[in-house]
Amino acid sequence: xxxxxxxxxxxxxxxxxxxxxxxxxxxxxxxxxxxxxxxxxxxxxxxxxxxxxxxxxxxxxxxxxxxxxxxxxxxxxxxxxxxxxxxxxxxxxxxxxxxxxxxxxxxxxxxxxxxxxxxxxxxxxxxxxxxxxxxxxxxxxxxxxxxxxxxxxxxxxxxxxxxxxxxxxxxxxxxxxxxxxxxxxxxxxxxxxxxxxxxxxxxxxxxxxxxxxxxxxxxxxxxxxxxxxxxxxxxxxxxxxxxxxxxxxxxxxxxxxxxxxxxxxxxxxxxxxxxxxxxxxxxxxxxxxxxxxxxxxxxxxxxxxxxxxxxxxxxxxxxxxxxxxxxxxxxxxxxxxxxxxxxxxxxxxxxxxxxxxxxxxx
Numbered sequence: 001x002x003x004x005x006x007x008x009x010x011x012x013x014x015x016x017x018x019x020x021x022x023x024x025x026x027x028x029x030x031x032x033x034x035x036x037x038x039x040x041x042x043x044x045x046x047x048x049x050x051x052x053x054x055x056x057x058x059x060x061x062x063x064x065x066x067x068x069x070x071x072x073x074x075x076x077x078x079x080x081x082x083x084x085x086x087x088x089x090x091x092x093x094x095x096x097x098x099x100x101x102x103x104x105x106x107x108x109x110x111x112x113x114x115x116x117x118x119x120x121x122x123x124x125x126x127x128x129x130x131x132x133x134x135x136x137x138x139x140x141x142x143x144x145x146x147x148x149x150x151x152x153x154x155x156x157x158x159x160x161x162x163x164x165x166x167x168x169x170x171x172x173x174x175x176x177x178x179x180x181x182x183x184x185x186x187x188x189x190x191x192x193x194x195x196x197x198x199x200x201x202x203x204x205x206x207x208x209x210x211x212x213x214x215x216x217x218x219x220x221x222x223x224x225x226x227x228x229x230x231x232x233x234x235x236x237x238x239x240x241x242x243x244x245x246x247x248x249x250x251x252x253x254x255x256x257x258x259x260x261x262x263x264x265x266x267x268x269x270x271x272x273x274x275x276x277x278x279x280x281x282x283x284x285x286x287x288x289x290x291x292x293x294x295x296x297x298x299x300x301x302x303x304x305x306x307x308x309x310x311x312x313x314x315x316x317x318x319x320x321x322x323x324x325x326x327x328x329x330x331x332x333x334x335x336x337x338x339x340x341x342x343x344x345x346x347x348x349x350x351x352x353x354x355x356x357x358x359x360x361x362x
Contacts, residue, residue, distance in 0.1 A: 002117040012277035013102050031209055035086065045085045051266070052079035053331075053361030055136060061353035065339070073359065074099050088113040096164075104200055105164055120171040123199055125164075126212045127173075127190040129150045130247045132165040136315030140291045140299070141323045142252060142337040142355040147260045147285035151241065153198060167209065168201075169194030179220075188223075196231050207232045221250040227260075240264060242329070252299065254291030260284060261311070282311035291325075299325045309345070317343040 011147035035044045036217035054077040080094035094106035108122025125133040131144055132152040149155040152165045175185035189212070195202070197208035200334045229241035245258035256258045261284040269279045285307035293299045303325045309315040323337040337354035 014155055024246045041176035044087065046083045048081050048083040050079070050081050052077070053137070053359065054078070056358045057142070058356040060354045061351060063346070063353075064348045066351075069353065076290065078095050078105065081337065105166065114174070116120060116174040116176055119172050120173070123166055123170075124171070126152055126194065126229075127171070127192050127213045128165075128229050128241070129243055129260065130223065130225060130245045130256060131258065137333060137359055137361070140289060140325060141303055142335060143260070145285075145287040145289070145303070146319070147243075147258065147287065150307055150309075151243075151262060151283065151285065153259050163198035166192040166199050167192075167196065169209070182220050184217055184220040186217055189213070190215075205232070222246075222248045231277050252291075252293040254289070254299075254301070257286070257288040259286040262348050280310045280312065284308050284311045297326060297328050299327070303327065314344055317341070317345060331361045335359065336348070 001236060012027040014296065035041055057071065057073050057075045057334040058071065059311055060071075067292055071308070075098070077097045078094060080092060082092040084090050085256040088111055092106050092108055093104070096103060096105045104123070106122070106124055108120050108124045110118055110120035112118045115299070129148050129152050131148045132154070133138065134144075143149070148165065153167070154161050154165045163292045170194055171188040171190065173188070175188050178184070179186060179187040191212040192210070194209040194211065196207065199203055209229065211227075211231075212228045213225055213227045215226075219306040223246065225243075225245045225247075227243040227245065231241070231302075234293055240263040241260070241262035242262075246256070248255040261282070263279045263282055265279065265281045266283075269277050271278065285305075287303060289301055289305075291299055291301045301320070301321075303321045303323070305319040305321065307317050309317075318341070320340045321337055326334040326336075328334075335357045337353075337355040337357075341351050343351075343354060344351050358362070
């Protein structure tokens with residue numbers, strides 16, 4: 001460990017250049033000096049960047065018992081600050097307000113000296129599914145796919161809070177084997193050791209979650225990924241979760257398709273009074289989405305989205321959706337969405353939804 005820290009500090013000293021240094025530092029210092037590491041060093045840090053955005057929503061549904069949907073609501077408001085220290089260390093804080101609920105979404109520090117190896121510690125997105133780390137602005141539809149919400153931990157499954165697909169832990173990742181033609185990297189890897197409790201919560205047992213992904217990029221912007229997740233939650237099995245996926249984002253076209261499967265009971269399957277588990281102990285789902293750029297300000301997404309809570313037909317919920325995105329400015333997006341839903345978990349399985357969402361950021 002001492003040798004690793006020594007190498008880390010030495011590499012940071014050798015790679016600091018005039019273009020990388022804090023622009024507030026004196027010009028002579030930028031050109032001739034190297035940072036003298038220590039608690040009194042204040043230069044070689046970027047000015048913190050502040051930003052934020054909010055999403056407002058209107059939802060209508062003709063499902064029985066839905067009372068015409070939620071009407072107008074605040075999906076969420078987020079604010080963040082990020083920056084760099086000594087060029088190689090990146091930090092970020094992000095907080096969210098959802099109606100009356102305030103909580104921390106992200107806080108992390110990442111060392112990113114090499115493209116081949118980066119180390120992150122804190123609270124951040126889980127390495128499961130391509131769609132999970134997408135910003136809501138880039139998903140293309142009014143919400144994430146069902147498997148992203150239910151199996152990557154965005155929703156309230158497995159006993160977790162609604163944590164936005166995040167957890168607390170340690171991550172190593174990197175990009176390997178650059179192509180000679182255009183410099184894109186053929187292989188991306190990402191491995192995590194996480195608490196498994198979701199956001200803003202200490203570990204509840206001695207077990208840790210292990211997540212990882214290997215992603216191949218045979219041509220620029222085309223990714224083929226395999227994901228794995230081995231875990232328990234308060235002694236309930238959440239093991240053998242895996243996914244296979246493909247994504248292509250190029251020239252404003254978007255294509256994503258993912259399948260996920262999980263073996264192991266959810267905490268909601270456990271009956272505390274009888275001490276028994278219900279259900280099949282299996283879950284799966286898949287989705288496919290295509291985004292077609294029509295004009296510089298209009299992009300239309302179509303999605304087929306399936307989730308099977310017990311990996312069988314009786315628990316299948318399928319959503320067919322189309323969503324035009326009107327983005328007339330980088331920081332202003334208006335989105336409409338029509339959903340045709342077939343849900344076998346309901347006595348009246350077929351219904352329609354209409355959503356309208358407004359995205360604003362600074």
